[in-house]
Amino acid sequence: MKTMTVEQAKSQIPEPLMERIKKVEESFMGPMKDLSKDKIAVFDLDNTLLEGDIGDAVFAQLKINEKKQPLTIDNQLIPFTWAEYQELMRTKGKKEAYQRVVISQAGIPLKRFVEITRQVMALETPFLELGDVKVPLPSPNSLMKTLLVFLKRLGYKIYVISASNHYSVQYVAEEFFGIPAENVFGMKPILWEDRENVLILGNKIDGPITVGEGKAEAYRQFIGTVPPLLTAGDSTTDFQVLNLVDPHGLCIWVGNEKKQYESIKQQLDHPNTAYFLYRDV
Numbered sequence: 108m109k110t111m112t113v114e115q116a117k118s119q120i121p122e123p124l125m126e127r128i129k130k131v132e133e134s135f136m137g138p139m140k141d142l143s144k145d146k147i148a149v150f151d152l153d154n155t156l157l158e159g160d161i162g163d164a165v166f167a168q169l170k171i172n173e174k175k176q177p178l179t180i181d182n183q184l185i186p187f188t189w190a191e192y193q194e195l196m197r198t199k200g201k202k203e204a205y206q207r208v209v210i211s212q213a214g215i216p217l218k219r220f221v222e223i224t225r226q227v228m229a230l231e232t233p234f235l236e237l238g239d240v241k242v243p244l245p246s247p248n249s250l251m252k253t254l255l256v257f258l259k260r261l262g263y264k265i266y267v268i269s270a271s272n273h274y275s276v277q278y279v280a281e282e283f284f285g286i287p288a289e290n291v292f293g294m295k296p297i298l299w300e301d302r303e304n305v306l307i308l309g310n311k312i313d314g315p316i317t318v319g320e321g322k323a324e325a326y327r328q329f330i331g332t333v334p335p336l337l338t339a340g341d342s343t344t345d346f347q348v349l350n351l352v353d354p355h356g357l358c359i360w361v362g363n364e365k366k367q368y369e370s371i372k373q374q375l376d377h378p379n380t381a382y383f384l385y386r387d388v
Contacts, residue, residue: 113257113260116254116256116257116260117257119250119253120250120253120254121384123382124359124382124384127357127382128257128258128261128337128357131336131337131355131356131357134355135336135355144333145264145331145333146262146263146264146336147263147264147266147330147331147333147334147335147337148258148263148264148265148266148335148336148337148338148339149266149267149268149326149330149335149337149338149339149348149351150251150255150265150266150267150268150338150339150340151267151268151269151339151340151342151361152267152269152271152276152279152280152293153245153270153271153341154341154342154361154386155248155251155339155340155341155345155361156247156248156251156252156255156267156280156284157245157246157247157248157279158245158246158247158248158386159243159244159246160243160245160271161224161227161228161245161271161275161276161279162205162208162209162269162270162271162272162275163242163243164227164235164242164243164245165223165224165227165271165272165275166185166189166192166208166211166212167189167235167240167242168226168235169185169212169215169223170185170188170189170237171235171236171237172223173185185211185212186211187207187208187211189237189238189240192204192207192208195207201270201319201342201344202316202318202319202321202344205270205271205294205318206294206312206316206318209271209272209294209296209312210296210311210312212272212296212308213296213307213308213309213310214307214308214310215307215308216305216306216307216308217274217298217305217306217307217308218305218306220274220275220308221274221275221278224274224275224278224279225278225282227244227245228245228278228279228282228283230244232244245279247283248386250384251284251339251361252283255284255285255286259285263336263337264290265284265290266286266290266291266326266330266335267280267284267286267290267291267292267293268293268322268325268326268348269291269292269293269294269317270293270294270317270318270344271293271294272293272294272296273291273292273293273294273295273296274293274308276291276292276293277291277293292314292317292325292329293317294312294316294317295312295313296308296309296310296311296312296313297309297310297311297312297313314328315328318344319344319346319347320347322344322345322347322348323347323348323350323351325348326348326351334352334353334354334356335351335352335353335356336352336353336355336356336357337352337356337357337358337359338350338351338352338356338357338358338359339358339359339360339361339384340359340360341361341362341386343371346371346374349371349375350374350375350376352375352377352380353380354376354379354380355380356377356380357380357382358375358377358380358381358382359382359384360372360381360382360383360384361384361386362383362384362385362386363385363386363387365383368381368383
């Protein structure tokens with residue numbers, strides 16, 4: 108990724124998307140341009156930059172570890188099952204379910220949690236087996252990696268706002284997409300120190316619940332009030348941050364259901380910004 112040239116990146120990006128980016132650039136560089144205005148691009152992580160969900164995969168790996176290893180401070184018994192997670196998703200929605208997953212990870216040393224995230228991303232099997240459930244393992248979306256290279260060369264500041272655990276999101280964004288940790292915002296559990304000054308994940312969320320309106324709140328709190336020129340996501344829970352896009356910008360919907368895209372497009376304040384990027388899975 109570091110050695111890819113602009114021309115190489117351009118050759119791998121679909122021509123219709125390149126044309127849309129070109130129009131955004133022309134608008135930004137027009138006669139009324141504001142040179143003090145940052146070019147900002149905001150991406151979701153799961154099923155957008157990644158093919159798959161890092162939050163689900165790490166949670167599944169933690170539940171698998173419970174059965175394979177004796178309980179220690181590095182291997183906590185999580186008081187929340189996969190079945191309960193799915194039921195909460197069905198009855199209460201994603202906000203409640205994602206928040207509960209992050210809170211259930213309280214007590215795990217931060218260093219150990221990041222190491223588990225690293226191990227999950229290094230696995231080469233297509234899924235994790237949790238009982239009779241197969242949880243897909245995430246991998247970087249190659250097109251999105253190329254797009255990020257191109258946007259960086261154009262001078263964009265790249266940010267990630269995700270509903271997964273902040274520390275998993277931070278690791279993946281920095282390690283696989285070259286996005287600095289300070290530009291990454293996930294659902295962030297508080298940290299506390301034990302008697303040996305080891306940082307431990309806590310049972311409360313520090314900052315916005317980064318689902319739905321919470322994603323837009325995170326943008327305003329951590330990034331600023333200047334509308335992003337480009338936004339990208341895959342879920343209705345990304346809508347509020349997608350809708351922050353500049354009227355002359357680009358809002359990328361990553362998915363495989365054109366009907367859902369059309370519905371989201373019509374709800375945007377600026378439907379003309381919408382672009383459908385087809386995802387195979």
